[in-house]
Each structure stands twice: as C-alpha cells, then as structure tokens.
Amino acid sequence: MPAPARLVMVVAVAENGVIGRQGDLPWRLSSDLKLFRRLTLGKPLIMGRKTFESIGKPLDGRDNIVVTRNPDFDAAGTLVADSIEAALHLARDCAGARGADEIAVIGGAQIYRAAMPYTDRIYLTRVHAAPEGDTVFPGLAEADWREAAREPFAAGPKDDHDFTLVTLERLRPPDEAPRGAA
Numbered sequence: 577m578p579a580p581a582r583l584v585m586v587v588a589v590a591e592n593g594v595i596g597r598q599g600d601l602p603w604r605l606s607s608d609l610k611l612f613r614r615l616t617l618g619k620p621l622i623m624g625r626k627t628f629e630s631i632g633k634p635l636d637g638r639d640n641i642v643v644t645r646n647p648d649f650d651a652a653g654t655l656v657a658d659s660i661e662a663a664l665h666l667a668r669d670c671a672g673a674r675g676a677d678e679i680a681v682i683g684g685a686q687i688y689r690a691a692m693p694y695t696d697r698i699y700l701t702r703v704h705a706a707p708e709g710d711t712v713f714p715g716l717a718e719a720d721w722r723e724a725a726r727e728p729f730a731a732g733p734k735d736d737h738d739f740t741l742v743t744l745e746r747l748r749p750p751d752e753a754p755r756g757a758a
C-alpha cells in the first residue's frame with residue numbers, strides 16, 4: 577500500500593516576513609511561479625478563500641480545495657471545505673485517487689497558520705527583498721525544522737528580485753489531523 581500523502585506548504589516569503597499586499601503578491605517573480613507550478617502539479621491544493629479569489633480561477637492539473645466559512649461559497653472547478661481539518665480529509669481522498677505523494681497548502685497567512693501543526697515539509701521561496709505588505713507568514717519554531725536543501729536563483733528578466741528556494745523538513749512528527757473531521 578502506498579504511504580499516505582505528506583502535507584507540504586508552498587510559500588514565498590520576503591526577508592521581512594511579508595507574503596501579501598492588498599490581496600495580491602507584493603512582487604513579480606515569474607521564475608518562482610514556474611517553480612510553484614512544478615511543485616504543485618498533479619497534487620491536491622488547499623487554499624483560503626481570499627487566496628483563491630486573488631488567483632481568480634482554479635489551477636489546472638490540480639485539485640483546488642477552498643477553505644471558507646461561507647456555506648454559500650460556490651466556484652466552478654473547486655471543492656469546498658469549512659475547516660482546515662475538513663480540507664485535509666478531502667485532500668487525502670483526492671491524493672489517494674490521484675496517487676499523489678504530497679498535498680500542498682498554498683496560503684494565505686490564515687491557512688498557513690491553521691495548517692502548520694499538520695505540516696511535514698515547507699518549500700519556502702525566500703525573496704531577497706523587504707517590500708511593504710499587510711500579510712505575513714506565521715513565525716516558524718526553529719527547533720522544529722531542519723534545512724534539507726537550498727537552491728539560489730538570480731532574478732531573470734521577468735523577476736523583481738533574486739530568491740532562494742529553501743526546503744525545510746519537520747524534525748518531529750507533525751500532529752495527526754483528526755480523522756473523519758469532514
């Protein structure tokens with residue numbers, strides 16, 4: 577039997593912790609969007625309602641699970657969950673159906689915070705800039721994580737900044753998401 581899919585986060589964080597501004601990203605990083613696609617393709621994604629609206633459409637080749645407390649939320653091409661635990665439950669079913677080895681939490685800040693206790697791995701793009709913003713990534717307890725890989729990228733013609741992809745692995749096993757929570 578295949579191992580259950582691991583829960584990962586995919587996030588781009590500036591040196592000052594900023595991840596968003598006025599409902600959007602505070603930079604243009606075309607190369608990081610390509611990395612994002614590579615890291616998430618073929619996997620179930622979990623995102624907050626605001627992040628879904630900022631993207632504006634479901635992402636192709638992936639299951640799009642939107643977390644919202646609004647019982648009337650309805651958007652073509654998405655699955656809807658009313659809690660992070662319900663989203664994890666749905667995502668596990670999707671991962672099983674696809675044979676995906678990872679479920680990716682793709683933000684924003686509220687959803688990163690809620691999913692943190694269940695997360696095994698973080699694909700963290702460290703953006704080498706300190707832009708103004710109104711949304712920040714929740715702090716990481718350093719003792720819980722080890723750096724498994726690091727890959728620097730110089731800004732290309734469609735990138736505002738240099739960045740580094742850092743892969744963090746949790747040192748202790750993550751919390752078990754409650755079963756049957758959907």
Ligand SMILES: NC(=O)c1ccc[n+]([C@@H]2O[C@H](COP(=O)([O-])OP(=O)(O)OC[C@H]3O[C@@H](n4cnc5c(N)ncnc54)[C@H](OP(=O)(O)O)[C@@H]3O)[C@@H](O)[C@H]2O)c1
Pocket residue numbers: 586587588589594595596597598599600601623624625626627628630643644645646657658659660682683684685686687688690711
């Ligand atoms: N740099 C990056 O990698 C990155 C990635 C993603 C997003 N972002 C940025 O982050 C910003 C958005 O982040 P955000 O924190 O404001 O919003 P968000 O996490 O995307 O969405 C928040 C919404 O999710 C729902 N929600 C949150 N917690 C919930 C829970 N426990 N149970 C049920 N529903 C829950 C609520 O929806 P309802 O109000 O509908 O109930 C809430 O208003 C944007 O600027 C975006 O561009 C950056």
